[in-house]
Amino acid sequence: SLTDSPVTLKIQQNWVPKVSHYFDKEHYTYVGHQIIIQESIEHFGAVVWPGALAxxxxxxxxxxxxxxxxxxxxxxxxxxxxxxxxxxxxxxYVTATDLPEVLENLSYNISRNIQNTDMHKPEVRKLVWGESLNEDFPASTYHYDFLLATDVVYHQAALEPLLATMVYFCKPGTVLLWANKFRFSTDYEFLEKLCKIFNTTILAEFPESNVKLLKATVREN
Known part of the structure; x- marks a missing residue:
C-alpha cells in the first residue's frame, strides 16, 4: 500500500568537488569505493540522473x-x-542492460570500476523494453532477486513496454526497486499503473530532487 509513510531524505553530495572534476567524468564515493563515471551527452542513458543517485x-x-x-x-x-x-x-551478481547505443559506455564504466576487485563481474547485455524478452531471457532460466530501475519513466511511448518488462521479470520473490524524478503527469500515471499490478510501497522521498523511491512485489493470489 502507499499508505506507509516513506522516509524523507536528501541526496547527499557524494561526488568529489570540482578540483578533481574532469569535463566528462564524475567521481562518486559509495560504500567506501571511489567510482568514476564517464558520461556522454549523446544519449539519455549516458548521464547520471537523480534517481540513480537516490x-x-x-x-x-x-x-x-x-x-x-x-x-x-x-x-x-x-x-x-x-x-x-x-x-x-x-x-x-549483476546483469546491467540497456539499449544497444548505450552499451559501450556502460561496459566501459563497469569494467573500469570493478577491475582488480574480487567482486562478481557483472554481465552487460542489450535489453530493449518489451522486445524479445522470452528469447533473450527465457523465464525458465532467468530468475532475479532484485530488479532495479532508475529514471526510466521519461518517454510516453516507452511506458507500456517498460511496464511489460517489469511484469515479465518480477516473479514471486523478486523485489523491484524503482527511483524516479516525479515532474510530469506521465510519472504519476505510470505509478498508478504500477500500483494496480504490484504491491507497492514508497520507501523514500527526496523532495529537493523530486525523487521518489518505490518497492514493488508481485501480488500472490
Whole structure:
C-alpha cells in the first residue's frame, strides 16, 4: 500500500568537488569505493540522473533491509552503470542492460570500476523494453532477486513496454526497486499503473530532487 509513510531524505553530495572534476567524468564515493563515471551527452542513458543517485545512496544505507550479497540483480535502463556498480560493490551478481547505443559506455564504466576487485563481474547485455524478452531471457532460466530501475519513466511511448518488462521479470520473490524524478503527469500515471499490478510501497522521498523511491512485489493470489 502507499499508505506507509516513506522516509524523507536528501541526496547527499557524494561526488568529489570540482578540483578533481574532469569535463566528462564524475567521481562518486559509495560504500567506501571511489567510482568514476564517464558520461556522454549523446544519449539519455549516458548521464547520471537523480534517481540513480537516490537508489545508490539508499542501497548503501539500507544493506540490512536489502542485502544484495550473492543475490541476482537485473538493472534495466542501466545508463552509465552507477547503480549496477554500487550493487556489485554490495556483493551482487549483476546483469546491467540497456539499449544497444548505450552499451559501450556502460561496459566501459563497469569494467573500469570493478577491475582488480574480487567482486562478481557483472554481465552487460542489450535489453530493449518489451522486445524479445522470452528469447533473450527465457523465464525458465532467468530468475532475479532484485530488479532495479532508475529514471526510466521519461518517454510516453516507452511506458507500456517498460511496464511489460517489469511484469515479465518480477516473479514471486523478486523485489523491484524503482527511483524516479516525479515532474510530469506521465510519472504519476505510470505509478498508478504500477500500483494496480504490484504491491507497492514508497520507501523514500527526496523532495529537493523530486525523487521518489518505490518497492514493488508481485501480488500472490
Amino acid at each position: 537508489l545508490s545512496q539508499y542501497l548503501e544505507s539500507n544493506q540490512e533491509q536489502f542485502n544484495l550479497k550473492d543475490k541476482k540483480v537485473l538493472e534495466i535502463g542501466a545508463g552509465t552503470g552507477l547503480v549496477s556498480i554500487v550493487a556489485c560493490i554490495l556483493g551482487a
